[in-house]
Amino acid sequence: MFQSDLLKDKVIFITGGGTGLGRSMAQRFLELQAKVVIASRRMEVLKATAHELMSATGGEVLPLALDVRDYKAVESALDQSLKHFGSIDILLNNAAGNFVSPTEALSHKAFDVITDIVLKGSYNTTLAFGKHWIKSRQSARVLNIVTTYATTGSGYVVPSAIAKAGVQTMTKSLAVEWAKYGITMNAIAPGPFPTEGAWDRLLPPGLEAKFIDRIPLKRVGEHIELANLAAYLVSDQSQYINGEVITIDGGEWLKGAGEFNFLDVLSPAEWKAMELQVRKANKK
Ligand code: HXC
Numbered sequence: 461m462f463q464s465d466l467l468k469d470k471v472i473f474i475t476g477g478g479t480g481l482g483r484s485m486a487q488r489f490l491e492l493q494a495k496v497v498i499a500s501r502r503m504e505v506l507k508a509t510a511h512e513l514m515s516a517t518g519g520e521v522l523p524l525a526l527d528v529r530d531y532k533a534v535e536s537a538l539d540q541s542l543k544h545f546g547s548i549d550i551l552l553n554n555a556a557g558n559f560v561s562p563t564e565a566l567s568h569k570a571f572d573v574i575t576d577i578v579l580k581g582s583y584n585t586t587l588a589f590g591k592h593w594i595k596s597r598q599s600a601r602v603l604n605i606v607t608t609y610a611t612t613g614s615g616y617v618v619p620s621a622i623a624k625a626g627v628q629t630m631t632k633s634l635a636v637e638w639a640k641y642g643i644t645m646n647a648i649a650p651g652p653f654p655t656e657g658a659w660d661r662l663l664p665p666g667l668e669a670k671f672i673d674r675i676p677l678k679r680v681g682e683h684i685e686l687a688n689l690a691a692y693l694v695s696d697q698s699q700y701i702n703g704e705v706i707t708i709d710g711g712e713w714l715k716g717a718g719e720f721n722f723l724d725v726l727s728p729a730e731w732k733a734m735e736l737q738v739r740k741a742n743k744k
């Protein structure tokens with residue numbers, strides 16, 4: 461799909477890059493000749509991922525222990541990355557936390573833990589990196605991973621929905637404010653992509669088929685599909701795209717939104733009966 465050197469000489473900092481979609485995006489970026497920093501809380505996971513990705517791609521990965529909720533720690537991770545690679549061209553805000561629960565069952569701490577990782581974590585990194593880029597007069601790009609329910613809202617994941625909506629609004633706001641510094645910013649809103657982190661925490665047992673039935677394409681997403689979209693959005697080829705939120709969900713959220721979409725349960729005989737009913741009504 462891409463020229464093999466699409467991301468040559470780019471250094472990409474990925475929060476939560478040790479697992480799931482972050483890891484898959486890191487792998488794709490490395491295949492396209494980028495260098496990557498993967499940063500999250502569990503250093504042993506990051507080290508194992510870095511080792512596997514370097515063996516698989518021949519690229520260079522710097523694993524860094526980081527809790528994105530801690531602004532000073534973010535500044536220190538940025539410094540360490542600059543010391544190692546010389547510059548950072550792209551920030552990918554991918555780290556997140558989530559659990560499914562009736563909202564009234566949540567403690568205020570449960571709300572804090574999710575919104576702190578997702579919203580505070582994303583503005584901490586964006587602010588620290590943005591200040592650095594502006595001061596050093598370097599153009600740069602930010603890509604934020606949100607969700608489709610950042611726009612629609614969703615019950616049972618309310619702290620996550622609130623926080624992702626904040627990240628989405630940050631994307632649109634700073635895309636305009638920081639364009640004058642050569643910093644552009646976009647977001648991807650994925651539908652369901654199986655990962656250990658999301659699936660174990662979010663899918664009530666036995667309900668996978670129900671999830672898939674809601675998707676017009678009748679399948680979940682493949683990591684490579686999202687990773688290719690991310691590669692395009694961090695590459696120089698997409699520089700004129702700024703402030704966009706690109707959905708990749710097989711049409712899932714639109715299916716839930718369209719007034720008559722539920723009619724796909726009708727059989728051919730029921731459609732015929734429907735047509736006769738309409739034609740009869742037209743003659744009145
Ligand atoms: C209600 C819960 C809870 C649950 C924890 N809490 N789990 N409340 N239901 N299932 C409460 C605790 O009781 C505590 O409140 C507070 O939350 C904080 O608990 P901690 O012990 O600090 O947190 P812990 O449970 O250790 O970890 C929570 C977490 C963890 C940090 C969010 O799950 C994590 O590391 N997640 C990262 C990976 C992840 O979530 N990936 C999924 C991303 S998918 P009290 O008051 O009792 O102290 C995604 C979108 C998917 O974002 C969309 C799919 C289509």
Ligand code: NAP
Nearest residue numbers: 476479480481500501502527528555556652653655657658
């Ligand atoms: P995942 O594997 O659980 O990824 C979450 C990552 O965030 C982990 O690597 C975790 O690493 C890191 N993280 C959590 N708290 C952190 C903190 N305080 N500081 C630094 N890193 C932290 O789940 P995923 O499914 O790949 O999710 C990746 C992104 O896609 C998330 O933004 C998620 O909201 C989004 N998304 C996923 C889906 C899906 O279906 N999978 C759908 C829509 C959106 P540590 O534990 O080592 O810190």
